[in-house]
Amino acid sequence: MNLKLSITLIGIIFLKKVIAKALSSERKLIKTYNQMKKKKLE
Structure with a gap:
């Protein structure tokens, strides 16, 4: 029981x-x- 729990x-x-x-990676x-999109819009 304890083993299963641990x-x-x-x-x-x-x-x-x-x-x-x-x-975090996402x-x-x-x-x-978003940075790439901003650069493309500029």
Whole structure:
């Protein structure tokens, strides 16, 4: 029971880290995309 619980917790922490990384990289992509659009409009 305890082992299952700890494995679940580790999995949740791992998923949170992966999701956080994905979100931050997505924000960077959106930022660069918006900058490119602004440069094209100028």
